[in-house]
Amino acid sequence: MIDKKITKKIAELAKIEADWPELPDQLAKIVEYIDKLKKVDVSSVAPMRNLKQNLRQESMRKDLEKSNSCREIIFKNAPAATEGFFRIPKVI
Amino acid sequence: MKQDFVNKTACQIAEEIKNGQTTKEQVHSFFQERIERYQPVINSFVNVYNEFKTVAGQSKLANVPVAVKDNICIAKEKITCASRMLSDFYSPYDAKVIEKIKAAGLSLAGTTNMDEFAFGSSTENSCYGPCRNPWDLESVPGGSSGGSAAAVAARLVPLALGSDTAGSIRQPAALCGVVGIKPTYGRVSRQGLVAFGSSLDQIGPIATNIFDAACLLEIISGYDENDSTSSENSFSGILEGLNQSVSGLKVGIPKEYFGDGLDSEVRDSILEAISFFKKNKIKFTEVSLPHTEYAVATYYVISSSEASSNLQRFDGIGYGRRVAAEDINQTYTKSRSEGFGPETKRRILLGTYSLSSGYYDFYYLRALKVRRLIKNDFSKVFKEVDLLLTPTSPTPAFKIGEKIQNPVQMYLSDVYTISANLAGVPAVSLPCGFSKGGLPIGMQFIGKEFDEKTLIKLASFFQENTDFHKRIPKL
Secondary structure (H helix, E strand, C coil): CCCHHHHHHHHHHHCCCCCCCCHHHHHHHHHHHHHHHHHCCCCCCCCCCCCHHHCCCCCCCCCCCCCCCCHHHHHHHCCCEECCEECCCCCC | CCCCCCCCCHHHHHHHHHHCCCCHHHHHHHHHHHHHHHHHHHCCEEEEEEEEEECCCCCCCCCCEEEEECCECCCCCECCCCCHHHCCCECCCCCHHHHHHHHCCCEEEEEECCCHHHCCCCCCCCCCCCCCECCECCECCCCCCHHHHHHHHCCCCCEEEEEECCCCCHHHHHHHCCEEEECCCCCECCCCECCCCCCCCEEEEEECCHHHHHHHHHHHECCCCCCCCCCCCCCCCCCCCCCCCCCCCEEEEEHHHHCCCCCHHHHHHHHHHHHHHHHCCCEEEEECCCCHHHHHHHHHHHHHHHHHHHHHHCCCCCCCCCCCCCCHHHHHHHHHHHHCCHHHHHHHHHHHHHHCCCCCHHHHHHHHHHHHHHHHHHHHHCCCCCEEEEECCCCCCCECCCCCCCHHHHHHHHCCCHHHHHHCCCEEEEEEEECCCCCEEEEEEEECCCCHHHHHHHHHHHHHCCCHHHCCCCC
């Protein structure tokens, strides 16, 4: 069962402020709905992680150098950049 | 005399430009004027390009304007996913589908409104405000590709691209009275589509009719080495067989898609379509997809888990919104909390929950197992029938505000479309009727992997004999 305490914990993990009052109740209703999966007998079923078996087996492409002209726009998108470097808050 | 392109198909418009009956400039200015007039009414666009962008190229759709959902990257243009998080983001490159569209000579008209990061079924979760349904301005256009479907329905553009993770092309197509195709997983490259649920997402076309949609699908299809889930299967032949006979086709009616919750007017329209097909020697069999009941729950666990992982990249560091704070952790948290809307936060939290220690086996792993059972249901019925026919949406368009506070109710709008994404199979939605209130009703064909051809053939036969797709909303 998802409650205020668990909501707070997962919000910390997801780095989101879960600060609106209806949220724990909304999440509880969603979880109550998905709990119907309990009813399915999956004891002899392998998980389907992707649909890959229908696709190509070898998906690694050659690691080749390619030219592009993205540099300028990448820095334009940065919240803060200077002299070809990203400016970020202190990490350690 | 001023030319009118409202009643023309995209292929006819391209043909007329090619033959010199009209010019690209006349076509573009016609649609630009319509966008200018109706955009304030329906809010289907996020960005409209002052000049439609065309790279010289040849195809059946050359010079025809196409609108692109605001989560598909167009080089040097603003792409926001209708999120405050990306309100100043410019794409460094073209998505593969945009490269292909440019090579085919289509004209980019702008980007369309959507639910933030494609989380939603109503295009209400947009930082640009809700998009409205051109058939009833108080109703939603569906979602999450609601802007693309509404723009095509209102004839602001003849063509649009959407993305479909659970029905986000088909459900808005049904609610707006247009055609939408969710291709087989792997047919269209996802490179340059902002990732939501990577094992489910596909880009696909929206058009007023099946032929235009099929032509656009053929253009955007194909193997791409930059998408590891892209398929090398042969892509030719989507348009093959359009004129071949449909008699003898075997169609399955999954009984689980006609139970409680299906609106009676939607049911009646679908039954009428079935009776039309029966008169034309198409065989129908009742089939069962026994795990359908679990599809919505399975989907919400898997897609939210994938989304919570995919959206970790929005941290306020390299790009996107940054909110200055005391330390790095506060920067992450403040940036994400201000950048994301409520539905995006709910999905991330649900995904974090189902992937977290202690819950992983119970939710995520279990959902992956149920996904296999759902996939097996389809494999089994496709041994008996060529395709399935179902409603696309349980109801016609609902009112703006009706479901926004009730996430589970909103999720159930996708109850008939979700399974095709879980199984990776193709599906088409096309108009098949109208409610007494004048709202469009859509039916869905679901096919075998890489067999879009059969769906397109049957849809084309239906449209040759009906005129639902020719009706245009009065704005």
